[in-house]
Amino acid sequence: MHRIFSTDVIILSKRNLSNLDIEFLCYSKDYGVASFWQKVHSSKKFRAMDFFCYSKIKFFIYNSFDENIYKIVDFDILDYNYNIRLDFQKLEIVSFFSKILSKNIFKDCKEIFYLLKEFLYTINYKELSFWDLEILKFLFFMKILQLDGYGFQIKECLFCRSFLPENVKTLYFSVDFGGIICNKCIQNLNFYEKRNLVLINLKILKLLKICYAKDVRDFFVLNDQIFFKKSDLLGFDLFFEKVSRYYI
Numbered sequence: 073m074h075r076i077f078s079t080d081v082i083i084l085s086k087r088n089l090s091n092l093d094i095e096f097l098c099y100s101k102d103y104g105v106a107s108f109w110q111k112v113h114s115s116k117k118f119r120a121m122d123f124f125c126y127s128k129i130k131f132f133i134y135n136s137f138d139e140n141i142y143k144i145v146d147f148d149i150l151d152y153n154y155n156i157r158l159d160f161q162k163l164e165i166v167s168f169f170s171k172i173l174s175k176n177i178f179k180d181c182k183e184i185f186y187l188l189k190e191f192l193y194t195i196n197y198k199e200l201s202f203w204d205l206e207i208l209k210f211l212f213f214m215k216i217l218q219l220d221g222y223g224f225q226i227k228e229c230l231f232c233r234s235f236l237p238e239n240v241k242t243l244y245f246s247v248d249f250g251g252i253i254c255n256k257c258i259q260n261l262n263f264y265e266k267r268n269l270v271l272i273n274l275k276i277l278k279l280l281k282i283c284y285a286k287d288v289r290d291f292f293v294l295n296d297q298i299f300f301k302k303s304d305l306l307g308f309d310l311f312f313e314k315v316s317r318y319y320i
C-alpha cells in the first residue's frame with residue numbers, strides 16, 4: 073500500500089516514454105523541479121494536461137532501483153493557461169521560464185512556484201504587446217535570481233557606497249560584480265574588471281527596482297502603472313543578454 077501525497081504543479085514539458093507512460097516535467101510547489109509519470113490513456117481530461125497547465129496532483133512515490141519515481145494517481149486542472157499555447161511570442165517567453173527552471177538549482181520552491189503562477193496568469197489573460205512580454209521575461213529572470221540569492225546592488229555604488237546622483241542620465245552596471253558602479257570608481261577598475269560593464273539609463277534602473285518590489289502582487293500593480301516605451305530602455309537588450317548569459 074502506497075502513501076498518497078499531493079502538491080500543486082505547473083507543467084514545464086511532457087514526453088512519451090516507450091512503456092506507455094508519459095512523463096511530465098513540472099515545477100511543483102513542494103519539490104521544485106520534479107518528473108511525474110502517468111500511464112497514457114485517452115480521457116479528455118488527460119489529453120488536456122499539457123504545457124503550462126496549473127494542476128493539483130495526487131501521487132505516490134515508487135522506489136525503483138536507482139531513483140524515486142513519482143506516479144500520478146489523480147489530478148485536477150485548475151488553470152489551462154490555454155492562450156499561451158495559441159500565441160507564438162507568449163510561448164517563446166514561457167519556454168524561456170521553463171528553460172531557467174529546468175536547471176533545478178533554485179532552492180525556494182514555494183516562492184518560485186507562486187511567482188511562476190502569477191506570471192503565467194498575467195501572460196495568459198492580459199493583452200500584452202511584444203515589448204510588455206520582453207519586460208515580463210526580464211522581470212521574471214531577475215526575480216528568480218533574487219530569490220536564489222543574487223540580489224544586485226542598485227541603490228548605491230558597489231565600491232564607495234555613495235548614493236547615486238539623480239542628475240545623471242546613464243550609469244554603469246557591472247555584470248561581474250552584480251551592481252551599479254559610480255563614475256568615480258569606474259576610473260579605478262582594471263581592464264578585466266571593465267569587461268562586463270553595461271551602460272544603463274535611469275529607466276532600466278527603475279525596472280530593476282520594480283524587480284525588487286517586496287511582494288509579487290505589488291510588482292504586477294506597479295507594472296500596470298509604469299509604462300515603458302522601447303525608446304526609454306535603450307541598451308536594455310544588451311543588458312539582458314549579458315546578465316542572462318552570465319547567470320544561466
Ligand SMILES: [Zn+2]
Nearest residue numbers: 229232254257
Ligand atoms: Zn563609487
